[in-house]
Amino acid sequence: MYMWNRSIWIFLCIACLLFNSTSASGIDEEDSAILILLSDGDVLGAAELINKSHKGNAIYENILVLYQNNDKATFESSLTFLSGRAKKGEVLASRTLADYYYYHEKDRETAQSWYRLAASQGDSISEMTELVTEIFVNKDESRITELKALADEGYISAAYNLGIFYNKKGDLESKKLARSYFKYASQYGHAKATYNMAVYYKQDGDIESYMKLLSDSADKGFWSARFQYGVELYRGRYIERDIPKFIEYMEVLSEEGVTKASVGLGSYYNESAKTIEDYEKTEIYYSRAAYAGNEEVLEWLIVYYEHRLAHEVNEAMAQKLKDMKLLFKDAKSTEKQEVPAG
Structure with a gap:
């Protein structure tokens, strides 16, 4: 229980990885949409997508079984099927198992092993998740250079997580680095980074920029920004009540x-x-x-x-x-x- 409570903030931070497109990762956008729905607990939504485009496809049908209320034998059969496909190089099976253990079972250790496999099979989201978990949860700061390399390659979520990393350190120089990474990620549409930049501008006393970025982040759906924007509507200090x-x-x-x-x-x-x-x-x-x-x-x-x-x-x-x-x-x-x- 302690590990999960201590690491809640990083699990939320890892969720931001899904902002990046997965089209180049071995998992297409529709597969990514299915995985997101399942990780959010929307099994019916995922089933609708699967039935629309993949009805009769064994791998998709077995993916659904993991999240549905089936008997133990049916569940274990699907788990065995997906494990076998994953070990034969099917990246969707590997990523599905990783997400299932991570989000549904809350078994970080097992999830991490599947993320490693999916990453080795070319899934960039799994690569990022595995890397960020090693840095933030397992405290392996030696891998920060890998995260920087991904940011340099244009992975916006890598830049955002670097912002989180340096902001956590607390010293003035690290805070400056954090702000630069958040600003970079924000410029490319990262909702959480945009919210962080809004907070910075409020601290600076630049209320116009604060409200603009707060509104931008809220429009992109980030719940903290939406909540804070609602608070500002109630207070009426910076916008009309x-x-x-x-x-x-x-x-x-x-x-x-x-x-x-x-x-x-x-x-x-x-x-x-x-x-x-x-x-x-x-x-x-x-x-x-x-x-x-x-x-x-x-x-x-x-x-x-x-x-x-x-x-x-x-x-x-x-x-x-x-x-x-x-x-x-x-x-x-x-x-x-x-x-x-x-």
Whole structure:
């Protein structure tokens, strides 16, 4: 548990690798789209693409089996089939197994071995993933020159990850290098790098550039930028205050599972509450956040269910939330014990 919690930021950073085209990697754009859908948990979307273009193709059908609720024998049969195809040089099978273990099973070690194989078979995304994991997770900084070489070859995600690497170091010279890499990646459309540059401009006091790049990153779909743009709409400091648009932004993000957006909307309705309906909206958004693991809203919900639910007490729900609070506390205690000394 500790390793995964400690490395969450790098797993998010690795996700940016998918911004690069895979047309030159041995996996075409449609295959890449299928893999992205599967890694995001959209099995139905992936199945639709497969049925449209690859119906009857054994490798694609076995790829779907990994993510569907099949019996153990069917699953193991597909796993054996894909493993065999991967070892015979089928890069799509190798990459599928790597992504499956990485995103679905959360088995980084097994995923890494499949990424290495896919990289050796010409998949540039796997090459990048394997390299970035070695540098950030396994702390092998000797391989940073390989990442620089990829950036020099035009891999925008390599430049972005170099920005992450140098920014993490913290010294002034490294910070300057980080900014230069983020700027380069941003100029070529990397949404996360664009967001980082927006933050830099805000720190510089260049609000016009901050808002421009924040808007650009949000338009490209990066959730942090979309959230922050929504916050700016609410605050009205740098752009005209627009509450309906703020609500629209946050509702979409909340539906997508962004906990901060659920908390933000819940807080908005709670602070401006005038009717039972307002409290009920607070309940909806705070409940989403609570079930996603946010403890801050639990106390409000417990009080709400004990005293204010349409003027009726709901002790059962209040007790359920109290039990959830204890579970969070136990999980934190266990996690703390698992952190190695030093």
